[in-house]
Amino acid sequence: MQAENRLFDDFVKFVNGAAGTLAGMGREAEAGAKSRAREWFGGMDFVSRDEFEAVKAMAAAARDEADALKARLDALEARDKGPTPRA
Numbered sequence: 001m002q003a004e005n006r007l008f009d010d011f012v013k014f015v016n017g018a019a020g021t022l023a024g025m026g027r028e029a030e031a032g033a034k035s036r037a038r039e040w041f042g043g044m045d046f047v048s049r050d051e052f053e054a055v056k057a058m059a060a061a062a063r064d065e066a067d068a069l070k071a072r073l074d075a076l077e078a079r080d081k082g083p084t085p086r087a
Contacts, residue, residue: 047055
């Protein structure tokens with residue numbers, strides 16, 4: 001009976017060691033994949049969210065200013081096209 005327990009203990013130690021090794025390999029593979037993904041995405045010239053929001057705000061302000069200038073121009077053109085008094 002003692003021999004069977006020892007064999008079982010050795011088998012359990014072997015399985016625990018293999019599980020630890022596989023877990024370590026998994027963590028290493030995950031870290032390598034993350035590193036490669038960061039390098040790949042880093043070389044694609046993506047902009048950060050802050051930069052995108054800043055440019056979006058600038059575009060909205062420019063659009064508002066263009067709309068205001070267009071309205072002002074339309075008003076000036078309407079005033080100039082009005083009836084002209086004859087002398």
